[in-house]
């Protein structure tokens with residue numbers, strides 16, 4: 001029987017789960033506090049595409065991500081997810097919860113507790129905002145080895161930072177996204193915890209070190 005990592009029992013809230021993957025050898029780190037965040041993804045299931053935002057400024061500038069941020073005081077995570085999606089991409093969408101992630105990075109003031117949402121319809125064409133530049137990418141098949149694909153994309157990148165295929169730029173996303181991307185694509189709800197020894201944003205370097213920032217990880221799907 002697998003052991004649920006500290007901090008996830010409350011998130012699982014008694015729901016049945018099945019281990020999807022785990023790795024890393026260290027023990028789980030203790031964390032002083034938890035702060036709530038959201039992240040929302042729009043999927044065009046007719047054309048097998050996903051909308052991502054290129055982060056133009058501030059924290060994690062230069063990565064591609066869903067649309068999200070902190071949950072403000074007085075908001076539910078779902079309200080925050082709707083607000084952030086509208087602020088960052090100018091769209092409204094019928095968001096559905098599909099997962100929760102708990103991240104802790106060594107010596108940080110708090111762990112990130114991120115509620116993840118997806119929608120397969122949206123109100124209008126996404127717009128570029130001060131923070132994000134939206135762009136559609138082709139989705140890989142969920143059975144794809146996401147780490148191998150990220151390595152390939154990283155090798156094939158041109159000097160302008162482009163890849164030849166318009167596939168989801170896994171090599172420019174949070175490293176831990178590689179672990180749960182198949183579950184998002186196939187819409188399998190999950191919970192997970194990831195401990196990081198350094199920032200999980202992509203950095204230049206050997207593709208074989210893709211998962212280097214991850215000290216320990218555990219992801220389980222929620223089963224009925």
Ligand SMILES: Nc1ncnc2c1[nH]c(=O)n2[C@H]1C[C@H](O)[C@@H](COP(=O)(O)OP(=O)(O)OP(=O)(O)O)O1
Nearest residue numbers: 037038039059065067068069070103114174176200
């Ligand atoms: N390691 C990791 N993996 C996956 N996703 C994330 C992380 N760290 C993160 O912060 N995130 C997610 C959580 C959020 O959805 C975004 C970060 O949003 P951002 O807008 O940069 O955050 P803030 O500037 O703190 O929030 P607001 O000011 O927008 O409220 O990435």
